[in-house]
Amino acid sequence: MFNRSDIMKRAWQRYRYQYGRRQFDRSNFAYCLRCAWGKAIRATKTMADIRADAIRYELATLETRSFQQNIEPRRRMLTAELAALAA
Known part of the structure; x- marks a missing residue:
C-alpha cells in the first residue's frame, strides 16, 4: 500500500517550494498532490x-x-x- 502521510508531506513540500507564501490556491495544491501521487505510483512499478x-x-x-x-x-x-x- 501507499504511505498517504508521506505523499501528503511531499505535496505540501512541493507546494511551499513552488508557491512560497502566496495565498493558498486549491488548484495549485491539487497539482502538487497529483505529482506526489504520480511519483509514488511510479516508484512501485517494476x-x-x-x-x-x-x-x-x-x-x-x-x-x-x-x-x-x-x-x-x-x-x-x-x-x-x-x-x-x-x-
Missing part, C-alpha cells in the same frame, strides 16, 4: 509492469494501422510476450 503497459498500448494501436499491413504476426508476438510477463 520494469515488467512498465513493459506490460507498453505492450497493451501497442496492441490497442495495432487496429489503427493500414489494412495493407499484416498485423497478425506482431499481435501474436505481443500477446505471447504479455502472457509470459503475466506468468
